[in-house]
Amino acid sequence: MHEQLRQDAEGAILFDPGVSPQVDGRWFDPGYWRERAALSVRGGGRGGVAVIATPAGECVLRHYRRGGMVARLLGDRYLWTGADSTRSFAEFRLLQAMYKLGLPVPQAVAARYQRRGLHYRADLITQRIPAAQTLAERVVERLLDAELAQEVGALVARFHRAGVCHADLNAHNVLVAPDALYLLDFDRGRMRAPEQGWRIANLQRLRRSLFKLGAAPDGEPAFDQQIWTPLLYGYERTLSA
Ligand SMILES: Nc1ncnc2c1ncn2[C@@H]1O[C@H](COP(=O)(O)OP(=O)(O)O)[C@@H](O)[C@H]1O
Numbered sequence: 199m200h201e202q203l204r205q206d207a208e209g210a211i212l213f214d215p216g217v218s219p220q221v222d223g224r225w226f227d228p229g230y231w232r233e234r235a236a237l238s239v240r241g242g243g244r245g246g247v248a249v250i251a252t253p254a255g256e257c258v259l260r261h262y263r264r265g266g267m268v269a270r271l272l273g274d275r276y277l278w279t280g281a282d283s284t285r286s287f288a289e290f291r292l293l294q295a296m297y298k299l300g301l302p303v304p305q306a307v308a309a310r311y312q313r314r315g316l317h318y319r320a321d322l323i324t325q326r327i328p329a330a331q332t333l334a335e336r337v338v339e340r341l342l343d344a345e346l347a348q349e350v351g352a353l354v355a356r357f358h359r360a361g362v363c364h365a366d367l368n369a370h371n372v373l374v375a376p377d378a379l380y381l382l383d384f385d386r387g388r389m390r391a392p393e394q395g396w397r398i399a400n401l402q403r404l405r406r407s408l409f410k411l412g413a414a415p416d417g418e419p420a421f422d423q424q425i426w427t428p429l430l431y432g433y434e435r436t437l438s439a
Pocket residue numbers: 241242243244245246247258260304324325326327328330332370371373382383384
């Protein structure tokens with residue numbers, strides 16, 4: 199677990215030489231992988247992600263895009279305030295720290311920023327979790343039951359116990375793989391002192407997401423009984439374990 203920095207005229211690349219000994223700017227260009235028949239594009243998320251077959255195994259390449267009101271104005275540009283506070287470097291380092299703690303997250307491969315004037319653009323490459331479905335897909339296929347809900351609660355509690363606050367905890371950012379559950383998408387995530395406030399806010403966001411996706415179509419009382427109570431049970435049990 200280590201990081202190596204590589205600077206060029208436009209910006210810099212941060213990568214883990216233990217995961218991939220060589221990473222250069224071309225790795226972040228979908229066209230480069232397309233020419234090698236090593237690219238497939240998947241929907242989901244803001245702009246979709248690219249799955250790339252790299253020498254370091256199958257990876258996911260994600261370009262950072264703005265959400266909400268500023269999206270139209272700024273597109274994929276972020277205000278430059280220094281390399282260490284770029285979205286991509288911050289997420290890369292947080293992923294590495296969580297991976298080291300044994301938390302179920304994809305392994306970070308490389309991060310990049312490209313600076314231009316007052317702004318920068320950013321990308322992240324992680325190792326792909328194979329054969330996984332998002333929790334959102336599970337919900338839509340009516341495969342979220344009390345047992346899975348409890349496992350999701352336990353998953354979130356493991357991160358909270360380690361002090362990890364997820365800035366966008368929703369059902370699209372939970373992966374259900376054959377072996378385990380994983381959390382994804384730590385943009386703006388950070389380590390925080392243990393406090394109830396942000397933990398509850400994380401849970402509330404997940405609750406809204408599950409309810410909105412129709413996890414229990416018979417209304418809120420049914421949702422609470424079938425999904426949310428088991429989820430909180432799994433959460434509490436793991437948090438205090
Ligand atoms: N390492 C990964 N392994 C497998 N699937 C991934 C991985 N990273 C992202 N995905 C898929 O791509 C989607 C979008 O990625 P995400 O990191 O959530 O970015 P965003 O929501 O900002 O578009 C996820 O919901 C998931 O389906």
